[in-house]
Every structure is written in C-alpha cells, then in structure tokens.
Amino acid sequence: MKVVSYRHQGKPGVGVVVGASGVIAMSRATPALPNDLRQILQIDPTLAKVRSAAAGQSADFSLDDIEFDPLIREPHATWALALNYKLHIEETGLTTSPVYPQIFLRMPICQVGHKMPLWAPNRKIAEAYDYEGELAVVIGKPGRFIKRADAFAHIAGYSCYNEGSVREYQGHNRQFGLGKNFERSGSFGPWLMTPDEFGDPAEHTLVTRLNGIERQRAKISGLLHDVPRLIEYLSEGYTLQPGDVIVTGSPGALPLRSGEQAEKPVGRVVVAGQLHMRPGDVCEVEIDGLGVLSNPVIEDPTPMR
C-alpha cells in the first residue's frame, strides 16, 4: 500500500494510491480519521484502518490533481544520519564510530513534498547547496528499548528523502546545526510504502539524479548501521513516536564524467564528485520498487534585508 499526504483544492488530506495514479481520499473513505498522517499513525500505527478503508474503493482523483505535502508534515522528530554508507566512509577518509550511529535532527520547516520547489539559498549567503539521496523510515508503533529482532514491527513504512544540505553553514562550527536545516532545503516523499510491499530495505538500491544524470547509486545493504540497529539505538534514549522519521544516510557521489568539472569547493565539507544544486535544476531520488521523489530547484525568494 502506498499512502500520500496531499493538498487537494487547498485542503490537507491523506490518501491511498490505487492503480497507476488514482488517489482514494481518506476524508471520504473514512471521515473519522484525521487529515494528517502523523495523527493517523498515533491511532492506527500499522495503517490497518487506512488499508481496510481503502479496500475495494475506487479513486476520488488523480495524483495529477494534488499537491504533495512532505509525507509527515510535522514530525515530532526527524533523525538524520551522517556517514552511514561503508563505501562513502572509505572514499572520504572521514572517521565515524563503527559502534554508534552519528545522528542529528532536522526540523519540519526544512522539508517540502514531491514536486514542490526546493529553495537554493541566496548565493550571497551560501553557494554549496548539495543533494543527499536517502531512504527514510517512518515509525508506526511507539516503543522503547526495542531489540533488533523486533525493530521491523515498529515501522509503518518507507519513503525517499533528499537531505539537502548547505555546506558552508554545516561547516560553521562542529555541530551541523543550521546547515542541515535551511528552509525548504530538503524533500520527503512521494509516498509511504508499507513494509509488506517494500520488503527488506537492504535489498533495494538508491539512486540520485541531477538533471537526469546519475550522481549517486548505492545498495542499501551498504549501510554501516542498518535500519534495525538505528531503531534499537534511538529507542535507548526515548520512546519512538508514531510518525518519527529516520533518514538513514547518504552514499557518496559517483565520479564526475569525462569533461565534467567540479566547482571550486566551498566550505569545509567537500565530497568529491558532488555537484551543487542550482536554481533551474531538477533533483530526483529513486528507490527501486518504491518510486521517485522529484523536485525542481528555485532560488529562495525571500528578500534579503
């Protein structure tokens, strides 16, 4: 089952994707449920009510009729992983703990939904605005001290994430802070795919394309700290909440193609082969079997004072 968070005629809603492009609106199929996926997960952590409400229904409208919201509009927490692909760690020569994940938080305002414009910072304040294609895990059933073996039971589903990063700000000081949290710098979607359909995350492949050209490709089996480990670790500290998001880390960049030239590195965080995102670009994050998260890039329209 694929679940979307959308706006239809300006109104927020949650829907189930049916066929190639139909959307069953939960507001019609089961009006008792809230119009927000996080709130639904709080009362329906396995999405069983959503599934039964959608069964046998036909589409209310098409995916073309909606605006995609970030899959979870305001997560209680969005954890993101630094340096979590083994190959990426080797190629950068950077160090990270082999035992404990390296994690930080993103806040809601830094994400947009599928097809919505990402904001590249005004170039007066930053140049190095980079894509990071990642697998996102959405928590359903809350839990604390979750063991590896039980971790999958706490997952409501999976999605794609573009963990867009502003390298100058990320490198301003030791904690990533603002560089990982620029307004509308990342994207989350297009939908949630439930575990029964997605299967084992390790068997999937993640691809990022900038303007149609492949720039990242990695088997998700290459994670240093895999999905069950991340759930185990985070739940040592707090009761994972429905709708919490774990963004599992980004692989390295593919080598530049012959004739291509990297821009002059800016800031302290430099990844070989990484090209910055610029207004006019389109960035896609694809996970095979799940779908493609695609976003145009525009310049942040906020006037500088």
Add this chain to the structure above:
Amino acid sequence: MKVVSYRHQGKPGVGVVVGASGVIAMSRATPALPNDLRQILQIDPTLAKVRSAAAGQSADFSLDDIEFDPLIREPHATWALALNYKLHIEETGLTTSPVYPQIFLRMPICQVGHKMPLWAPNRKIAEAYDYEGELAVVIGKPGRFIKRADAFAHIAGYSCYNEGSVREYQGHNRQFGLGKNFERSGSFGPWLMTPDEFGDPAEHTLVTRLNGIERQRAKISGLLHDVPRLIEYLSEGYTLQPGDVIVTGSPGALPLRSGEQAEKPVGRVVVAGQLHMRPGDVCEVEIDGLGVLSNPVIEDPTPMR
C-alpha cells in the same frame, strides 16, 4: 507579564500569573484563544490579546493547583547552543568559532515542565547525566534575515531551561544527537516573562543549584554570541516560527567545595566540577528577576527489555 502552560484537573491550558501565586485561566478570560502557548503565539505574537484579556481579572486558581507543562509543549524547533559562555570556553580549553554559533536541536519529548520529574537514565546504559542551566528565548513574531538591531522585536519572552545531557551518548560520535535528547532529560519553565518586564537579558544572572548547593553562576552578559546575534544567525537559514525556542548555552561549573570529590569521569565530555544528577536529587535553575525552575530527579521508570 508571566505566562504559564499548565494542566488543571487534567486539562491543558495557558494562564497569566497574578500576584504571588494566582493564575488567570485564558480558557475563561478569553475562550476564543487556543489552549496552547505556541498556537496562541501564532495568532498573538506579542501576547497583546493575552495581556488585555488578563487586565483587571482576578485569579481562577493557584499555582499550587496546577501541573506545569513545558512552557512550549511542542516547539517547531528548539535550538540549543554549545560552548557559548566566554569563561566556560576558556576554562575547558575547548574551541569554538568566534564568528558562528555552535547549535544543535532538541526534540519535544526530551523536556518536562517545572516541578515535574526529570528522568535520569537507567545506570545500566548511562552514568553521566548532567544539568546545564540556561536562559531560553521564545520567539513571537516570525521573521527571516532579521538584523541585530531588530532582533528584540521578535522575542515573545524569556524562561529558564535545564538542558540536561547524557554525556556518554553525547560523546558516542561527532554530532551530539541522542545525548541531548533523552526522554524527559531537560526542563523548561516555570513561565514565560515578557520583555517589558524582563529587560535586557545581559543584565541578568543565571544560577544552577543541585540539592541547594550552587554549582553554576554566570552573568548572561558573558555570552559569546548574544541573543540578538543568535536570532540574526538562525534567521539567515529559515523563517523563525512563533514558539521557536533558543536555549542560549550553559556556563561552566563552579569549582567543587573543599572535601567534595568529582565522580570518575565517564564518556568523552567532561566538565571540571560538574556533578552528575542522580535519582533523589533536586536541580534548580534560577534567573534573577524571572524565577526558579526546579525539578526532582527520578530514575527513568521504563523497564529495560
């Protein structure tokens, strides 16, 4: 004006403190306002409606009749500062950028209100659970690219924060991550004091006491990056939201008294003179003229599986 977030007879509310210990319930004085301070700030960023609703009213009940909620129950973002007192930086010998603040995020589940128990982690997983007394700034009016000179106009008020930290987890890897986000590890309150009453933050003094003994004392004028600078910096990245919280950093520890002995340091983050918080302790964070945030410490009651 002092504004509290509370539960009274189990129901969430927002109130204005009147006299020594009275609370004017906004649910009675102005039922049209939401029962949540963040939601109130979204429609009343300077708290003018709250102020006029409270004018001339008498108390509905006493501070003794309420449970204090965290001042903002679920902030969109809680920014916290590492190494932001000049003296503390000198005494630790740690380095930080003199130009850019070192910032990270805390999530809502890691905070409790005044008088509510802080959870010390089960000692099987962590020993070094530390207080950090801090001044918290609450954003009222949203804004982007806010200049230093305009920063104070975006502040709804001030409060105390105990930025409780689990040092082993903080030191697990380079980003602080989970160590700054344990469930109920920090506290936020007792109330918001509006800027007209609080005055210039730099003229106040912050004190932290553990079991009545002073352990931190600092003039807030000792901030490396002061309050206007923090607002200026964060607003370069995103539109500050009503109810966003900036926790401005913790000063160093006072030297241990004669005969006292520090516990054996655990983990990578060690502050001389810092004593850990243990079940049975009471920790207080006081800002002169504002009030005292006081919390008992209990052991995290969640059974380990």
